[in-house]
Amino acid sequence: MDRVSNKVALLTGAASGIGLSAATLLAAEGASVVLADFNQAGAETAAAQIRRLGGEAAAIFLDASNEQSIQEAVAFTVARYGKIDILFNNVGLTNLRKDLDIVSMDLAEWDRLMNVNLKSVLLGARYAIPHMQEAGGGSIINTASMSAFAGDSIRSAYGTSKAGVVQLTKYIATQYGKDLIRCNAIAPGLILTPAAKANMSPSLLATFEKYNALPYHGEADDIGHAVVFLASDESKFMTGQTLQIEGGHYIGNPTSPDFMAMQD
Template identity: 45%
Template sequence: MAYSLDGKVTIVTGGAGGIGSSVCRIMAAHGARIVVADIDLDRAQALADELGEEAIATHLDLASEDSIGAMFATTMDRFGRLDVIDNNAALLSAEMAQRDGDIEHMATADWDATYRVNTRGTMIACREALKIMSPQGSGSIVNTASNLALQGNLIQAAYSSSKAAVIQMTRSIATSHGKRGIRANAVLPGLTGTPAALAHLPQELRETVEEETLTPYLGGPDDIAHLVAFLASDEARYITGQAFAADGGTSVHIPGFARLSRFFQG
């Protein structure tokens, strides 16, 4: 089904990253006006320049409430309204990924840093977006969570639980603000083939993930971005409070799928 985002002012946090940049490009291609918000302002500006005059860049440190507020001020100064926010930014550095293990070995500082960005920062961004959208009587919030929020894992205890909180936050917003014309949904990517992810992913681990993926390929950033863009559009007007896994089916099958499939399929 075709969908349109013509004229919709859209903030994409983490907009210069792997998935975020795809969201920006695809939403711009469907007519949206884009605010590329990222901690790396140079990359954000380069993408905004690529997208043209209906895109701007702004610095965003999701750990800083002042920085989040400045992002909204910049958006309103330039466009005067806000129709969509895709809360895509998260704490995903390779260094943090190495430290984010199981609960027994979790450093309190790493737990707090993860929640400060992924959960608290997303909450503040949602709160400030709602303050703009509520008087308008319309708006769409799309929060990026993770399929790791659905199941237990050997590692990434802080990241996965912070993203589970984002899913519940999304449901709360959908419930409290639905009658005001505001929708909220969550997208739950699995391992996605961004350049950064592939650069730090050991080949053996990638092969394991690919075996557990039901599709014959590992998804890329555009696979996530198309879902985000659709959920932001008016064509998705009757969809709210939902959490959509976009992970090639890795979160739907029983444990040991790869080994079982070899047994039953020879």
């Protein structure tokens, strides 16, 4: 298992969920991984578990709203492992109580989500790219969302920030491709992370499942495996793209599940 052998990866938001899955899978494929998270204790515990499994891992505190903290995470990675080949910008926030419709939303929440969800991606790339240029290339992977591609009754700031991630991915890919730096994004649908399981009721989960083309929800590893693919040379001719991994939730006419139920 050496798809990313001898590579060094920095992953943000890596203490749990998608970030932890990606870190664990990258380490299993030969990468040295740095798990950066606001929950430093969780990141330390996760890194220790990866080491117990035979991988190489370290952890660092990260406040994705703070430029210096992002710069320090990149510097820590390079100081510890000598380079950075893979950057997974995975931090993302949402707030269902404040991020509402355009008229009702909290404007301070708009600013907060733009800063954490979008600007952190810019800053992560800004500080990692010079090291990737020095190393002769690299792969940047950004977590977007299917909310970037569809309107909704709430989460106006979240969806807009993630749409920005999709476009920023294209800009990074365009500007640094000649340096052998690729940049792609992943747009998950509903993924059963620990946070989703804790915060979503069974009836709400059932509503989402009703509109999936597949009869189940995604798991963190469904995204983690895609991160490994985008980090590896298997995707070496792919850049500026956004992989939509959402169980077919958005591919059909939205009335199709209801019409199919009427025919049963």
